[in-house]
Amino acid sequence: MKKYKRFYKNKTVIVTGHTGFKGSWLCLVLWLFGAKIIGISSYNLGIKSNYKILKIGSKINKEFKIDINNFNKLKNIFIKTKPDIIFHLAAQSLVSKSVVNPLETFNTNIIGTINVLESLRYIKKKCSAVIVTSDKCYLNKEIIRGYNENDILGGIDPYSASKACAEINFKSYFNTYFKKNKLISVATARAGNVIGGGDFSSNRILPDIIKSLINKKTLKIRNPKSTRPWQHVLEPLRGYMDLSINLYNNSENSGESFNFGPNKKENFTVMNVVNFIRKITPALKIRIDRSAPSFKESGLLKLDCKKAKNSLGWYPYLSTKQSIDFTMEWYLAYLSKINIKEITLKQIVRYFEQKNHK
Numbered sequence: 001m002k003k004y005k006r007f008y009k010n011k012t013v014i015v016t017g018h019t020g021f022k023g024s025w026l027c028l029v030l031w032l033f034g035a036k037i038i039g040i041s042s043y044n045l046g047i048k049s050n051y052k053i054l055k056i057g058s059k060i061n062k063e064f065k066i067d068i069n070n071f072n073k074l075k076n077i078f079i080k081t082k083p084d085i086i087f088h089l090a091a092q093s094l095v096s097k098s099v100v101n102p103l104e105t106f107n108t109n110i111i112g113t114i115n116v117l118e119s120l121r122y123i124k125k126k127c128s129a130v131i132v133t134s135d136k137c138y139l140n141k142e143i144i145r146g147y148n149e150n151d152i153l154g155g156i157d158p159y160s161a162s163k164a165c166a167e168i169n170f171k172s173y174f175n176t177y178f179k180k181n182k183l184i185s186v187a188t189a190r191a192g193n194v195i196g197g198g199d200f201s202s203n204r205i206l207p208d209i210i211k212s213l214i215n216k217k218t219l220k221i222r223n224p225k226s227t228r229p230w231q232h233v234l235e236p237l238r239g240y241m242d243l244s245i246n247l248y249n250n251s252e253n254s255g256e257s258f259n260f261g262p263n264k265k266e267n268f269t270v271m272n273v274v275n276f277i278r279k280i281t282p283a284l285k286i287r288i289d290r291s292a293p294s295f296k297e298s299g300l301l302k303l304d305c306k307k308a309k310n311s312l313g314w315y316p317y318l319s320t321k322q323s324i325d326f327t328m329e330w331y332l333a334y335l336s337k338i339n340i341k342e343i344t345l346k347q348i349v350r351y352f353e354q355k356n357h358k
């Protein structure tokens, strides 16, 4: 905890996508560490959102409701607020939605990210930026060894393709504008499937399970044998925070990309996750959905995170089972109307104070 409090206290930090699942957790963590937070988001909130549940608006210094596709508005916020750190998380974040609405996905994830990079050029002080893309930026060849940062980019669905494009555009911005700029350091972060309390998105396994429990409906499972790099939301967030500290203090990793995923030995299929949760909540009923999927999903997706370990000293604190336990503890407390803000803060402290990790 001390390292983060020392670094983030009184730093001005922009979080794009601060109303989203990861963004709202990140704001709470940064608030706990004493940062001055500026939120930028289009606020397309669902009926239930972590941002509303945790009252994130009251924890941050300023919020801007803008579309990141609006370059002038974005640039002016960057110029006015003079950030020390930027975490760019705003995105159309769902594969399923990208198939239905590719234009919104490509605009936000590609042009929106270019607007963030271009706005960075107007910052005339020391600043480090972490651009969040995804593990789905890799060309998926269903390989067992796990993708490393030098693997080929690709993506057959619009979401994955948009994140691969964002990576390529980032490299061109770095090489053209930031490589020789001593004030600005930038890197991209590629994380896997994130779980944790407060995610109410569609077509993600944990939120779907919770909705089935709330509505007492049978859960339909599309791809029971698919393997995903599941990790608790605090794992990649700590990775983004470690990366930005590293970039700010020493720009030698500027222009690089980093994977943040679970331990490679962790090999949970969708069915393993469901079965593990059924032990905690036996009321959950499931049915395998054998109808043809509306979009192709990869069967195997693993990340090699050696680079983050060697360069940043980052490695996952939690096993998949512990991550599911954290997540279910949150949702069960939420469903029982227990003070969820208190539970969330306790989870953050418990996580950052983990002593038993290797």
Ligand SMILES: NC(=O)c1ccc[n+]([C@@H]2O[C@H](COP(=O)([O-])OP(=O)(O)OC[C@H]3O[C@@H](n4cnc5c(N)ncnc54)[C@H](O)[C@@H]3O)[C@@H](O)[C@H]2O)c1
Pocket (backbone or CB within 6 Å): 016, 017, 018, 019, 020, 021, 022, 023, 040, 041, 042, 043, 044, 045, 066, 067, 068, 069, 088, 089, 090, 091, 092, 093, 094, 108, 112, 132, 133, 134, 135, 191, 192, 193, 194, 195
């Ligand atoms: N959740 C995951 O499992 C996962 C896995 C890998 C990568 N990611 C990436 O992490 C980031 C955050 O993911 P999340 O799960 O919190 O997503 P989310 O969908 O919960 O939140 C997205 C945020 O972006 C904002 N946003 C969307 N379009 C915008 C626009 N045009 N202008 C301004 N703001 C806009 C939304 O208002 C929201 O605040 C995204 O870049 C996502 O692609 C997520």
